[in-house]
Amino acid sequence: MNGFWVMLRREMAMAWGRGxxxxxxxxxxxxxxxxxPLAVGASPARLAAVAxxxxxxxxxxASLLSLERLFERDYEDGTLDLLALGPVPLEAVAFAKGxxxxxxxxxxxxxxxxxxxxxxGAELRLVPLIFxxxxxxxxxxxxxxxxxxxxxxxxxxxxxxIAVLVLPLFAxxxxxxxxxxxxxxxxLDWHPALGLLAAYGLAAAALGPFAMAAACxxxxx
Amino acid sequence: xxxxLANPQRFMDFSRWAAPLVGIIAVILIAMGLWLTFSVxxxxxxxxxxxxxxxxxxxxxMAMFCYACLGGAxxxxxxxxxxxxxxxxxxxxxxxxxxxxxxxxxxxxxGRPMWGTWWVWDARMTSVLVLLLLYIGYMALQAAIDDExxxxxxxxxxxxxxxxxxxxxxxxxxxxxxxxxxxxxxxAGGPTMPAAYLWPLALMAFGYMALFGSxxxxxxxxxxxxxxxxxxALQAAx
Numbered sequence: 001m002n003g004f005w006v007m008l009r010r011e012m013a014m015a016w017g018r019g020x021x022x023x024x025x026x027x028x029x030x031x032x033x034x035x036x037p038l039a040v041g042a043s044p045a046r047l048a049a050v051a052x053x054x055x056x057x058x059x060x061x062a063s064l065l066s067l068e069r070l071f072e073r074d075y076e077d078g079t080l081d082l083l084a085l086g087p088v089p090l091e092a093v094a095f096a097k098g099x100x101x102x103x104x105x106x107x108x109x110x111x112x113x114x115x116x117x118x119x120x121g122a123e124l125r126l127v128p129l130i131f132x133x134x135x136x137x138x139x140x141x142x143x144x145x146x147x148x149x150x151x152x153x154x155x156x157x158x159x160x161x162i163a164v165l166v167l168p169l170f171a172x173x174x175x176x177x178x179x180x181x182x183x184x185x186x187x188l189d190w191h192p193a194l195g196l197l198a199a200y201g202l203a204a205a206a207l208g209p210f211a212m213a214a215a216c217x218x219x220x221x
Numbered sequence: 222x223x224x225x226l227a228n229p230q231r232f233m234d235f236s237r238w239a240a241p242l243v244g245i246i247a248v249i250l251i252a253m254g255l256w257l258t259f260s261v262x263x264x265x266x267x268x269x270x271x272x273x274x275x276x277x278x279x280x281x282x283m284a285m286f287c288y289a290c291l292g293g294a295x296x297x298x299x300x301x302x303x304x305x306x307x308x309x310x311x312x313x314x315x316x317x318x319x320x321x322x323x324x325x326x327x328x329x330x331x332g333r334p335m336w337g338t339w340w341v342w343d344a345r346m347t348s349v350l351v352l353l354l355l356y357i358g359y360m361a362l363q364a365a366i367d368d369e370x371x372x373x374x375x376x377x378x379x380x381x382x383x384x385x386x387x388x389x390x391x392x393x394x395x396x397x398x399x400x401x402x403x404x405x406x407x408x409a410g411g412p413t414m415p416a417a418y419l420w421p422l423a424l425m426a427f428g429y430m431a432l433f434g435s436x437x438x439x440x441x442x443x444x445x446x447x448x449x450x451x452x453x454a455l456q457a458a459x
Contacts, residue, residue, distance in 0.1 A: 147382055151375045155365035164361050165379060168354040169386050172393035179397060196396070200389065211382050214299075218374045 003088035004096055011100030014073075021066065022108040029062035029109055033116045048121035052130060052181040055117040059109055059134055059177075060170045063141040066105050067166070068159045070097055070149040071216060084220055094150065094212035098143040098205065106138025129184050133194060137177040139201030143208035144169045150215035172200050227303045229445050236438040244435035250428030257421035270334045274418075277327035279426040280320050281345075283433060284352055287317025290437075291359070292384035295377035305441065307373035308448075310380060311363060312440030316433055318356035324349060344398035348391050355383045 015021050036054050037047055074080040083093050113134040114127040122130065148166035152158050180193035226232045254275060264271035291313045298306035328346060329339045340346070359376050366372035 147379075151362060151379055152365065154368070154371060154375075155362070156367075157365050161361060161365050164354075165358045168351045168358060168390070169382070171351055171390050172386075175393045175397040196393070207385070211378055215375055215378050218371055218378070221371070 003086070004092050007088060007093055007096035008100055011097050012104055015066070015100055015104035022105055025062045025065045025105055026108055026112055028065055029058050029112055030116060032058040032061055033120060036120065044121050048123075051117050051120035051122040052126060052185065053178045054120060055113050055122070055130065056134075056137075056174055056178040056181075058116065059113055059137070060141060060167070060174050062109055063105060063138065063145060064159075064163050064166065066101065067145045067149040067162050070101060070146060071153055071212075072149070072158060075153050075216075075219060080216060081220060084217065090213035090216055091209045094146065094209040094216065095205070098146045098208060098212070101146060102139050102142035106142050107135065110134035110138055123185070126181055126185060129181055129190065129194075133177040133180050133197060136194065136198050136201055137173045140173040140197070140204045141170060143201070143204035144173075147208050147211045147215070150212040150219070153216065153219035173197060176200060227297075227301070227305055229305055232305055233442065233445060236442055240435050240438035240442065243431050243438070247428050247431035247435055250424050250431055254421050254424035254428050257424060261417050261421060267335060270331060271418075273327055273331040275421045275425045277324060277331055278422060279429045280324040280327060281349060282426060283429045284317060284321035284324050284349060286430070287313055287320055287433065288352065288355070288384070288387065291317060291380050295380035295384075298373060298377045299381070304448075305445070307370070307377070308441050308444035309437070310377055311373060312437055312444055314356055314359050314363070314376075316436055316440070318353060318360065320429070320433070321349060321353040321356060325353065344395045347398075348394045351390050351394070352387070355387075359383070 033054065036050075036058075040046060040050065071080065074083065084090050110131055114122075114130045117130050118124065118127065145162070145166050148162040148169075151165060152161045155161055176193045176197035180190045180197060183193055184190040226235060258272050258275040261272075263269055291310055294306050294310040294313055297303055298310055325346070328349075332341065333339050359379055362379055363372045363376040366375060
């Protein structure tokens with residue numbers, strides 16, 4: 001267990017060095033949201049209708065950014081070989097990486113999501129739920145994305161490949177996350193959607209590390 | 222049967238006559254199915270367009286069936302490390318993607334006269350589209366890694382991840398659909414399907430399955446040959 005905490009702290013510390021870290025993802029998030037009014041028109045009524053959903057779309061895209069370096073850096077400099085031989089099981093290493101990805105990438109994005117949504121015209125009463133759904137959804141996005149990152153180790157087209165592998169798997173969290181906000185905005189019961197979102201995230205966190213570890217072992221073999 | 226056929230030589234001996242035989246069965250079934258497709262009476266609501274159903278519905282069914290085969294082959298490849306299972310997964314994906322694409326295209330062609338639009342974001346169509354993306358992801362991953370064994374294993378892991386995710390995606394898309402558009406579309410064609418329509422549908426479905434089986438065997442055979450050719454080339458060079 002001690003080794004796990006060491007791994008987690010190492011990953012958190014390294015996240016800032018991973019090609020700009022959360023700042024890059026945040027900038028990408030804001031930049032994507034900036035293009036939306038330019039693409040669909042700046043009329044407030046039209047923007048407000050799509051604001052929460054667009055925030056979620058931009059969130060899913062932004063959470064892809066730092067995935068490329070999640071395993072690749074350790075793979076390239078041989079750290080992953082050492083980790084595979086070390087006393088901490090590779091599954092725990094993968095879990096630490098996914099958790100760190102969530103904390104250093106998903107959490108800042110979750111903080112930015114309400115700001116972006118409100119800037120696009122979402123109502124203020126939606127803010128807590130947008131933050132909550134982005135935070136909970138980030139868990140699923142981090143661990144599902146981690147599977148794609150581990151699988152594309154050793155390929156030459158890391159970034160785009162991860163996006164192609166992972167985006168179809170992002171369908172459930174995007175549906176539940178945006179669905180919760182939409183249900184709340186429409187005066188419907190939003191608890192089931194948020195519950196399903198949390199269930200997806202927890203299931204991804206529970207099962208994802210096994211797939212990630214298997215993919216790492218395969219890449220190292 | 223799988224254990225026996227896992228031996229490449231035995232598989233080659235078996236598929237040598239099985240692949241063409243199943244192919245002939247496929248041709249007969251599909252020919253009969255197509256003949257019935259064009260000879261059944263028109264639907265009282267849909268007119269001639271109902272005939273698209275006999276091409277479309279079996280293709281949609283095969284899209285899922287192929288993914289199940291892909292998942293099965295991937296599982297065998299990961300757990301038992303059969304090289305033939307890797308070849309089977311590799312051979313299966315483009316076929317499944319083809320059926321999925323056929324289902325989407327024929328669905329779109331059917332939707333135009335029936336619903337007045339080429340595409341609707343309804344639950345079934347959306348999840349079939351995601352299925353196509355999963356197939357493409359599988360093939361992209363396999364193509365992106367140079368080492369063949371590693372590529373096959375990584376793709377197998379992805380196939381299993383997709384297999385676990387498919388029901389979740391299906392459920393979430395259904396859930397999303399009820400949130401967005403409550404029953405704006407329903408399938409026409411009457412409450413129950415008349416027997417005259419069931420026959421061509423069943424023939425086409427079995428025909429597609431036989432076609433898939435035959436092509437699958439042919440593709441696995443060519444994989445085995447390709448590996449042997451590579452081996453011979455290495456020997457000659459070494």
